[in-house]
Amino acid sequence: MRLFLGVSIPNESTKQMRTSIEAIKNEYPEFDWIPEENYHLTIFFFGERSEDKIPDMIEGIEQTIFDLDQTQLSMSRLGLFVKKGITMHVAYERNKTIEIIHDRIISILGSQTPQMHDIYIPHTTVAKYKLPSKQQYFHLKKKIQKISIDIEFQLDTLHLYESVSKKPFPEYRIIHTFHLQ
16 A cells, blocks of 8 residues: 555635636646645655554554644745656645654654655645756746745644555545644
8 A cells, every 4th residue: 555644635725726826727738737636735655555554654643743733834836846757836835843743754764764855845736747848847937936826724634645546646545534733
């Protein structure tokens, strides 16, 4: 099972995201636009885990978050990641609570973690596309910098998700829900 700890985006925030990116979405219909029901914020990607490990994972996550309060999450802008292609995402302002959760999981898992990036960048992916030319990339980057995003929502629950491979987009199933204080 491919598992990750994440946050569901509330319906009202999803509607605001749709409105914010509508113009760019209409201008780039060739992009693979992520269905709104797949919008989420990944806090930690666990990778492949056997089903018999889930009770231990749930207990470990409960211990990781036991002393953490609810918090406000703020989406601030559109951004791009570039690797084999481009990933357009809505970026979040830094948030101490989700950074603490992320860092605590890394310290517990140690070398067993598939996610050993130096920097955790909270984001919600909204589109993917093949790697464009430099000119196309800079043109797109300039356009998305003009898009204003100012969306906030209360973070009071986290979910352990299973990512099920399906075409054209994966399906995310909630395995367990965790509540912050």
